C-alpha cells in the first residue's frame with residue numbers, strides 16, 4: 001500500500017487543462033507567436049545579463065519593469081502588478097479575493113484556467129453560457145452577476161478559444177452590477193480593435209490582465225501583468241511570494257518594452273495573416289467564427305472533430321483539439337502562424353476533409 005498521502009479531496013484533480021507538447025513540424029496549438037523576438041532585444045539582454053548581481057535577491061518591488069509597463073500604458077507604476085505569466089496574475093487575484101465561501105463567475109466556453117485556478121484556490125465557480133456565436137449580452141451578464149454576486153467576474157476579450165471581442169456595453173453592465181472585481185483577460189488584447197485598459201482607474205473595480213507570451217513573442221519568458229486600481233495592486237503584492245520575479249526576467253521584460261515598435265510590427269503581420277487564414281478556411285467545408293485574436297475557431301462540417309485533429313497531426317500539423325469541450329462540440333482551434341505554416345495547415349486540412 002502506498003504511504004503517500006492523497007491530494008486535497010476538494011481538488012478532484014483532472015488532467016487535460018494543459019496542452020500536450022506533441023512533436024509536430026507545424027505547431028499551431030498554443031497561440032504562441034510564430035516569430036522570434038527582435039535580434040536587438042536578444043543582444044541588449046545578453047549585455048544586461050552580464051551586469052546582474054546574481055548573488056543578491058532581485059528588486060522585490062520590480063520597480064524598473066513596472067515603471068516601463070506603466071509608461072507604456074499611461075498609468076502609474078503603483079497600478080501595475082507583474083507576475084510569472086498572466087496565469088500567475090490570475091492565481092494571485094484568486095488568492096487575494098477568492099477562497100472558501102466566495103464565488104468567481106465565468107462565461108463558458110472561455111479560457112479554462114479561469115475556472116481551474118479559481119477551483120484550486122478553493123473559490124466556488126459559477127459558470128454561465130455564452131449566447132449565440134459566443135457573444136455576451138449586457139443584460140444577461142448583469143443578471144448573472146446579480147444572481148451569483150461573485151467577488152471575481154472573469155471576462156475574456158478577445159475570448160479564448162472563440163476569438164470573440166466584447167462590446168463595451170458588456171463591461172459597463174458587469175461593472176454596474178458587480179459588488180466585486182471585474183477582471184478582463186486581455187491576453188490577446190493587442191490583436192483586437194478594442195481594449196478595456198483606458199477604463200482602469202483607482203475608483204473602478206476593474207482589472208485588465210495582459211501577457212508578454214503572445215504579442216511580444218516571449219512565451220518562454222513567463223511574464224504577465226495586471227493594470228489595476230492601486231489598492232488592488234497592493235493586495236496582490238501581499239499574496240505574491242517574496243522576490244517572485246527573478247532578476248533576469250525583470251531585465252528582459254523592461255528591454256522588451258523598449259522594443260515596442262518591433263512587437264507592433266509582428267502584431268500587424270499576424271492580423272494581416274489572420275485575414276488570409278480566415279479566407280482560406282472559408283473556402284473549405286468548415287464553419288468559421290470571426291476572430292480578433294491570433295487564433296481561429298472552426299468546425300469541420302459533418303466530420304468528427306477528433307478525427308480531423310488526428311488527420312492533421314498525421315500530416316505533422318498540430319492544432320488545439322477543443323472538440324470535446326462543452327459548447328464547442330466538433331470544433332478545433334488553430335493559431336495564426338507564418339504564411340508558410342498556415343499554407344501547410346490549409347493544405348493538410350483540405351486533404352483531410354477531401
Ligand code: PMP
Pocket residue numbers: 030031084085086087088111156160185187188210211212213219222223224
Ligand atoms: N489568458 C488567456 C486568455 C490565455 O489564452 C492564456 C494562454 N493560453 C493566458 C491567459 C496565460 O498566458 P501566460 O500565463 O503565458 O501569460
